[in-house]
Amino acid sequence: MTFRQPHALLFLCSLGLCSGASANLTFSGTLNEPPPCTIDAGNTIEVDFGDVGVKRVDGERYRRGVGYTISCGTDTLPWELKLSVNGTPTTFDGAAVQTSVPALGIRVFQNSLPFPLNTPLDINLSSPPTLEVVPVKQAGAVLPPARFTAVATLLAEYE
Template sequence: MKRFFALLALLLPLAVSAADNMQFHGTLVAPPCTISDGKTIEVDFGNDLGVNKIDGNNYKQSVEYTVSCSAGYGLNNIAIVIDSTTPAAFDSSAVQTDKTGLGIRILVDNTAVTFAKRIAVADPSVPPVIEAVPVQDQTVNLTEGAFEGTMTLRTDYM
């Protein structure tokens, strides 16, 4: 046992005294595509949402956005990605708002979104249709008041 520890003590300095043998390099470039010129996209549901009328269909709003790409990017080589750091626990396609029991479901071309999944963009001048619609947790009675939620919409390119 003493021999093992003595041998280990002799080999240990060899393992940590290796010379640098790896380098990192690259080139940073601006993203070739932008969403709505980098501006915040706001969807206003107004001030008259009935707490008893939120059913995943009422109050649906279009998300107005544009996709602009520099030369060389465009047809069939970009995608959009919708993501949320706060998905609703009661609906995996909804963003949780700051109002308990209220989420905003995101639809892309009439299909509930899967967060963080690439959505192909065949033509940036005609991007996929995105809609947002309030949904509620059926175990919670909604109360009156303002609400807010956020998500991320970004381009992904090859």
């Protein structure tokens, strides 16, 4: 009887003359929830522009810093934190919050760059971005004398 080499190996293994090895696998881990964060201890952050000249709104004058702090519980895991400013954008500037005056918005900056609304930004908790805001108007608009307000939400969340 002639055997070809692969058939011979198969025959020997079927008789138990070939040895194999096996090992069990065990998988485990711990599901963790990120630590809770608060912005300014949950207080409202207010920016008052004071008296703004209707003919002086140019996207540069009246710029104000937005002072804020983010506090998160202690944890050793490398959580990825995102920051966004959520609100209704103006029709003329995606980084400006619509105010109560139709042609007037409040442009938001992060580290001196326009910060598009409703767009999360990866941040480092130990050095969060500097936020600034400035009144802007729609090109060609004539602003009426009026009191104005705008509302947005500063949101820090884990990815």
